[in-house]
Amino acid sequence: MxxxxxxxYGTVGSGVYDIIKKNAEKLCLSSNGERVDLxxxxxxxxxxxxxxxxxxxxxxxxxxxxxxxxxxxxxxxxLHPAYEFTKSLLESGKSVVTSNKELVATYGVELLEIARExxxxxxxxxxxxxxxxxxxxxxxxxxxxxxxxxxxxxxxTTNYILNEMISKGKTFESALKDAQDKGYAERNPAADIxxxxxxxxxxxxxxxxSGKFVDYNDISTEGxxxxxxxxxxxxxxxxxxxKLIGYAKFTENGRIYSVxxxxxxxxxxxxxxVNGVMNAIMINGDCVGDLMFYxxxxxxxxxxxxxxxxxxxxxxxxxxxxxxxxxxxxENIMASEDDxxxxxxIRTTDSPEKISDIFGEEGNVIDExxxxxxxxxxxxxxxxxxxxxxxxxxxxxxxEDFDNGDE
Amino acid sequence: MxxxxxxxYGTVGSGVYDIIKKNAEKLCLSSNGERVDLxxxxxxxxxxxxxxxxxxxxxxxxxxxxxxxxxxxxxxxxLHPAYEFTKSLLESGKSVVTSNKELVATYGVELLEIARExxxxxxxxxxxxxxxxxxxxxxxxxxxxxxxxxxxxxxxTTNYILNEMISKGKTFESALKDAQDKGYAERNPAADIxxxxxxxxxxxxxxxxSGKFVDYNDISTEGxxxxxxxxxxxxxxxxxxxKLIGYAKFTENGRIYSVxxxxxxxxxxxxxxVNGVMNAIMINGDCVGDLMFYxxxxxxxxxxxxxxxxxxxxxxxxxxxxxxxxxxxxENIMASEDDxxxxxxIRTTDSPEKISDIFGEEGNVIDExxxxxxxxxxxxxxxxxxxxxxxxxxxxxxxEDFDNGDE
Numbered sequence: 079m080x081x082x083x084x085x086x087y088g089t090v091g092s093g094v095y096d097i098i099k100k101n102a103e104k105l106c107l108s109s110n111g112e113r114v115d116l117x118x119x120x121x122x123x124x125x126x127x128x129x130x131x132x133x134x135x136x137x138x139x140x141x142x143x144x145x146x147x148x149x150x151x152x153x154x155x156x157l158h159p160a161y162e163f164t165k166s167l168l169e170s171g172k173s174v175v176t177s178n179k180e181l182v183a184t185y186g187v188e189l190l191e192i193a194r195e196x197x198x199x200x201x202x203x204x205x206x207x208x209x210x211x212x213x214x215x216x217x218x219x220x221x222x223x224x225x226x227x228x229x230x231x232x233x234x235t236t237n238y239i240l241n242e243m244i245s246k247g248k249t250f251e252s253a254l255k256d257a258q259d260k261g262y263a264e265r266n267p268a269a270d271i272x273x274x275x276x277x278x279x280x281x282x283x284x285x286x287x288s289g290k291f292v293d294y295n296d297i298s299t300e301g302x303x304x305x306x307x308x309x310x311x312x313x314x315x316x317x318x319x320x321k322l323i324g325y326a327k328f329t330e331n332g333r334i335y336s337v338x339x340x341x342x343x344x345x346x347x348x349x350x351x352v353n354g355v356m357n358a359i360m361i362n363g364d365c366v367g368d369l370m371f372y373x374x375x376x377x378x379x380x381x382x383x384x385x386x387x388x389x390x391x392x393x394x395x396x397x398x399x400x401x402x403x404x405x406x407x408x409e410n411i412m413a414s415e416d417d418x419x420x421x422x423x424i425r426t427t428d429s430p431e432k433i434s435d436i437f438g439e440e441g442n443v444i445d446e447x448x449x450x451x452x453x454x455x456x457x458x459x460x461x462x463x464x465x466x467x468x469x470x471x472x473x474x475x476x477x478e479d480f481d482n483g484d485e
Numbered sequence: 486m487x488x489x490x491x492x493x494y495g496t497v498g499s500g501v502y503d504i505i506k507k508n509a510e511k512l513c514l515s516s517n518g519e520r521v522d523l524x525x526x527x528x529x530x531x532x533x534x535x536x537x538x539x540x541x542x543x544x545x546x547x548x549x550x551x552x553x554x555x556x557x558x559x560x561x562x563x564l565h566p567a568y569e570f571t572k573s574l575l576e577s578g579k580s581v582v583t584s585n586k587e588l589v590a591t592y593g594v595e596l597l598e599i600a601r602e603x604x605x606x607x608x609x610x611x612x613x614x615x616x617x618x619x620x621x622x623x624x625x626x627x628x629x630x631x632x633x634x635x636x637x638x639x640x641x642t643t644n645y646i647l648n649e650m651i652s653k654g655k656t657f658e659s660a661l662k663d664a665q666d667k668g669y670a671e672r673n674p675a676a677d678i679x680x681x682x683x684x685x686x687x688x689x690x691x692x693x694x695s696g697k698f699v700d701y702n703d704i705s706t707e708g709x710x711x712x713x714x715x716x717x718x719x720x721x722x723x724x725x726x727x728k729l730i731g732y733a734k735f736t737e738n739g740r741i742y743s744v745x746x747x748x749x750x751x752x753x754x755x756x757x758x759v760n761g762v763m764n765a766i767m768i769n770g771d772c773v774g775d776l777m778f779y780x781x782x783x784x785x786x787x788x789x790x791x792x793x794x795x796x797x798x799x800x801x802x803x804x805x806x807x808x809x810x811x812x813x814x815x816e817n818i819m820a821s822e823d824d825x826x827x828x829x830x831i832r833t834t835d836s837p838e839k840i841s842d843i844f845g846e847e848g849n850v851i852d853e854x855x856x857x858x859x860x861x862x863x864x865x866x867x868x869x870x871x872x873x874x875x876x877x878x879x880x881x882x883x884x885e886d887f888d889n890g891d892e
Contacts, residue, residue, distance in 0.1 A: 097629050097772055107696065108628035110808055203626060209773035211618075211626030218625075219610060219618030221515035222504050222793035289514065348758060348779065365504055365790035366616035372755065372777035383772035386629035401517055 080109065080393040081146040083118040085163060086154030087125065087134070090177050090204070093382025094151050094389075095119065105386070109393045117147055120154075142166055149392040151385050152176040153204075161185050168192045168200060173396075175388035177204035177381050183278040187291045190403040197399050201388035206232065206279045207357050209380025210373040214391075216286055216361065217402050223363030225287040228326045229477060232279040234355030234375045235263045235270040236302050236322040240340075241353050243310045244319055250305060262355055272301035273322065273338040280324030283359070284336050285404040287326070288411070292334055292404075296412045300339040309472055312425065312449060318342045319350045323477055333413035341477040342423055349477070416456030420478075424450040424464070425471035436466045487516065487800040488553040490525040492570060493561030494532065494541070497584050497611070500789025501558055501796075502526065512793070516800045524554055527561075549573055556799040558792050559583040560611075568592050575599045575607060580803075582795035584611035584788050590685040594698045597810040604806050608795035613639065613686045614764050616787025617780040618794075623693050623768070624809050630770030632694040635733045636884060639686040641762030641782045642670045642677040643709050643729040647747075648760050650717045651726055657712060669762055679708035680729065680745040687731030690766070691743050692811040694733070695818070699741055699811075703819045707746040716879050719832065719856060725749045726757045730884055740820035748884040749830055756884070823863030827885075831857040831871070832878035843873045 082098075084091050098105065098116050105114045118141050119125075119133045128134065138159075141147055150167050152174055154160050160181050164174050169192060176182065181189075182202045193200035203213045207230070216225075231237050235257055242253035254271065257263035269275045281294035302322050313320050321343065326336040343350050348370050352358040357375025362368050374380035391400070426433065426448055433444055441453030455463070464470050489505075491498050505512065505523050512521045525548050526532075526540045535541065545566075548554055557574050559581055561567050567588050571581050576599060583589065588596075589609045600607035610620045614637070623632075638644050642664055649660035661678065664670035676682045688701035709729050720727050728750065733743040750757050755777050759765040764782025769775050781787035798807070833840065833855050840851055848860030862870070871877050 093772075101629060101631060101772070104631060105628065210776060211622035214626050215618035215622055218798060219621050219791065219794050221797045222508060222512065222790045224508060224511055346758070348755075351753070351755060351758060363790065365500075365508070365786045365793075367781050367787055368779075369617060370777070370779035372775075372779070374774045379772045380774055383629045383770065384626065386772075387626050390628045391625060 079113045079115050080148055080396075081115050081117045081144070082149045082151065082389055083120065083141045083147050084116065084151045084153065085120040085138075085141070086152070087119050087121040087123070088153070088155070089378045090153040090381045090385065091119070091121070091151070093378035094153060094385050097379070097382050097386045105390055108390045112393055114389060114393060117144065138163055142170060147172060148396060149173045149175065149389050151389060152178055152181075153385060154178070155180070157181060157184060164189055164200070165192065168196055168198060171196050171198055173199040173201070173392035175201040175385055175392055177202075177385055179205040179275070179278045179282060183281045183294050186282065186285065187404060187406050194399050194401060194403055199392045199395055199400050201392060201400070201402070202282070203388050204381050204384035206282050207359055207371065207373070208375040208377060209383045210357060210359065210371050210375065211384075212283070212359050212371050213286065215371065216283070220361070220363050220366065223365045225328055225361060225363055227328070227362045228280065228283050228287060228324075228359065229349070230280065230283070230324050230359035231321055231349055231352050231357050232276040232324040232359070232375065233270055233322060234357060235267065236276070237352065237357070238262050238355050239271070240302060240305065240310070240320055240322065243305070243307060244314065247307065249307050250303065271303055273299040276322060276324040277338045280326055280336055280338060283324075284326040284334055286402070288328060288334055289404050290407045290411050292336060292411070297336045297338060298415075299337075302340050304472070305340050306472070309474065312423075313342050317345050319345055320474060321349055321352070323349070325477070327413070327418045329413050329417055333411055333417065335413035335418040339475055341475045343477040344479070347477065347479070416458050419454035419456050421454050421476040422452045422460060422473050423476065424452065424473040426450070426467050427469045427471065428467050432468070436463055486520045486522050487555055487803075488522050488524040488551070489556045489558065489796055490527065490548045490554050491523065491558045491560065492527040492548070493559070494526050494528040494530070495560070495562070496785045497560040497788045497792060498526070498528070498558070500785035501560060501792050504786070504789050504793045512797055515797045519800055521796060521800060524551065545570055549577060554579060555803060556580045556582065556796050558796060559585055559588075560792060561585070562587070564588060564591060571596055571607070572599065575603055575605060578603050578605055580606040580608070580799035582608040582792055582799055584609075584792055586612040586682070586685045586689060590688045590701050593689065593692065594811060594813050601806050601808060601810055606799045606802055606807050608799060608807070608809070609689070610795050611788050611791035613689050614766055614778065614780065615782040615784060616790045617764060617766065617778050617782065618791075619690070619766055619778050620693065622778065623690070627768070627770050627773065630772045632735055632768060632770055634735070634769045635687065635690050635694060635731075635766065636756070637687065637690070637731050637766035638728055638756055638759050638764050639683040639731040639766070639782065640677055640729060641764055642674065643683070644759065644764070645669050645762050646678070647709060647712070647717070647727055647729065650712070650714060651721065654714065656714050657710065678710055680706040683729060683731040684745045687733055687743055687745060690731075691733040691741055693809070695735060695741055696811050697814045697818050699743060699818070704743045704745060705822075706744075709747050711879070712747050713879070716881065719830070720749050724752055726752055727881060728756055728759070730756070732884070734820070734825045736820050736824055740818055740824065742820035742825040746882055748882045750884040751886070754884065754886070823865050826861035826863050828861050828883040829859045829867060829880050830883065831859065831880040833857070833874050834876045834878065835874050839875070843870055
């Protein structure tokens, strides 16, 4: 019998509770016959009507000091007190599993190191891609590969908003309001629409792929707030869609280029078909080639599904660290802005002559409507060209093609 | 230092060799610092020009009797002597990893049981979906879920052939010849085009999902040899494509309905976009909803990537069984043909009156060109209706819709 606790009884926490109750037999089988028994739920609110109200506590020390509890699910979110709680639990020899991407991205190095020292586990499958298996496949199934690139739709809220703009011609403001009404976006939507949520997630994936801590503060992050209906229409008329992409490229010299930005891609691109609040993550490995993982990137039950899988894994690996970790690098590992080149589509109101002067060279395509499709450019090259234009209405990166099996 | 051996130096075996040499540093890091050191390669052929020709042996006993060797990659294929070799190795306390779907589907119950008894591992990530991580995600990441359905494009050869028929209007014969010329299809293509390869793979996935041995002989298997250009054209003109699908449905009473057959689906279905020799597997779990895993389902390096990941996992889990297994059920666990209902498209040359007599009821749609789109039917219902028609040109199942995020 493994005694576990849940910290935070919000959307994900209640989903974890539901799964532990509903699929108890299945979990027991998966844990090699050991029952997963819920002993505490930590939450500062009252749950007097809950059928198991005796499980609730407001005192973290009840969990910390109970030697029977071996695994704790931290699904409270936010940095504090989640960080202090997680650290204390790991130090006291309990495994912690989490859906808290902000905590993993910020304090992952330290918490994973403590878990390793204490021979317990700090698992975070639910922190990226909700219910999509991605952390464990990257850590275990792709060990033979050097990861070359990662590109993902990592935020369902922004994908829903862009989708509404694309498929229903809504403005950004109207699509955002709709997302808020449906509960997909928060009242304060900044973390989603400004790309911070996707940034935390690509930072975690980049750290995992490289084994080196990638600080999300070092990742250039652009949200979707500047994407207009006109951008979407221009893309659509030429066979493209715009998606918010978390991107990372691992260079041969061991450096990492990472960016979060709206990117354009062909409608035939597998990521172009990922609609609504779904997520998808493409990974290119030097042996395996292109892979894609697709599923619900958020929501109560999908996210709880990943948290519970981690609970089971922690139960199976009691006092045996899985040794997932990344190290704080001694030197700067971030590649320069020019290490990754992208094609861009640039809209301007400048004269055809001026456009031709700046972009007339081979490889660029100038559209009749003052739209330029550039050849692959580093950021400095791009900036230099943009600085020569009198007006820049918008510029958006292209995501490179993906192997969809066509020849 | 972990000493390993490769049995079979064909396409996959030479890929395993290449990865062990090329990504040695990465593997060492992944194995928690233990070097993966190749000690033997078993093959009956001569490799005198090989840079490490001293590794080759023709005598299986060199590997079996070497106590240093702890992990063996069986990539020789076929049932015999792969079965006898694997059994002897597991019994002598060595872990075995394999890409051999036929062996896993046929002798998996027994070999997994021996591995469990001997506290070693028999791992088979590469047996389904080539380089796509699917076995481990199902076993570890979806533990919280009861799997409800699996539907996959599990055979690249048939997908390539159908793709050529769809996109280039080729006949089946011409597309097959092209696939043979390109090396995608064997000279004797029966295992692929008659669906046997896909059948082995869906049997493995069904066994893994249910924990009960699903005998591939119990899976109704239909290949693509009867699919004509006309079928493909009719589908295309109505917004559908035809793909060979390995399908399994897990009923509430613990039974399994499984079939391999060509199925029609909307062009918007994520599986419809899987072209060429790529594979994709969709899984629906009761908590996580729809997931899709996509990538190269065959080929030297992708398959070897999965084999090497298993080698690393076996090194990390030395003398500690991962306890992946399924049991031989006491009773019949296969659902009846009527437990899963499908919509069908039926082509006939019968008169409109006759068609209307048989299919006039609500839910069926009769197309002007003697094509019937039925409501969901069990196999008995379908057979009964087909028996009433004077002519049946073709009938093809529909694959149900998938959650692509659209509302």
